[in-house]
Amino acid sequence: MIQTTCIGAYPKPEFVALPDWFNTPEGTDTSDPTRWWAEAMAALGADAEATLSRGVAEVLGDQEQAGIDIPTDGEVPRENYIHYHCRHLEGVDFSNLTEKTLRNGAYVARLPTIRQPVRAKNPFLKHDWQRAQNLTQRPVKVTMPGPMTIGDTTADAYYDDPKRRGADLADALNKEVLDLAQAGCRYIQIDEPLFARKP
Incomplete structure (x- = not known):
């Protein structure tokens, strides 16, 4: 039987007063x-x-009412799936943002900036997964960004080599994957849309 799931993000309930890309007063x-x-x-x-x-x-x-077999937490705690993860990495500066053109010139954004080697801090996605898993009998999937997508959606003032940056990001992300798996999370989705844009 084919099982159903969601991509990850879901509109935040109104009482969760956290910003994201989509719920600002201006759109x-x-x-x-x-x-x-x-x-x-x-x-x-x-x-x-x-x-x-x-x-x-x-x-x-x-999601359960809609018949989804493998739900997500809707990424409710996150401002977006990329930068939420970056907040839990050493070397990423959220205080001094850098303007950068993204997505092949589609838009300009002020972004967190890599200023030191990227390393994992203490694992954090396990807590998000456990919060959600404690609220349902269905297996909860966790989503996370891939290293190419993080690299393209941050500014880089440290690495002069995207491959070295990607390797450090991959190591940091792998620590989260292993921690989730050890905790019992069976479904982990790594979002890497940059594969489609920069094959």
């Missing part, structure tokens, strides 16, 4: 995609975990 904001996330998380304060759990539960409920 889609690709020009400054990371600007308010840290402040919004801090504003949730002691209620952050409860709010995120409630949001994830609502998203999971929608």
Whole structure:
């Protein structure tokens, strides 16, 4: 039997007051995609975990009602699937953003900047997976960006070699994959749309 799943992202419930690319007052904001996330998380304060759990539960409920076999947490905690992960990497600066043209000239954005060697910090996706898995009997899938996509959606002021940057990113991402697998996560999706743009 063919099983169904979702790509990952899902509209945030209104009570989850976290920004993303799509829910700004002006509509889609690709020009400054990371600007308010840290402040919004801090504003949730002691209620952050409860709010995120409630949001994830609502998203999971929608997917279950639709008959999805392998749901995701909807990426509810994330401002987007790329930069959320970058916040958990050493070497990426979110305070001093760099303007960069992306997607073959499609738009310009102010992006987090790699200023030191990229390394994994403490594993974090296991917590997101466990939050969601505790809310459903169905196996939850975790999504994460690939090294090419991270490299294209950040500015690089450290590496002079995209292959070396990609190798360091791949090592850091692999630590998360192994940690998720050890925790019992059976479905891990690595999003790498840059394969289609830069084969």
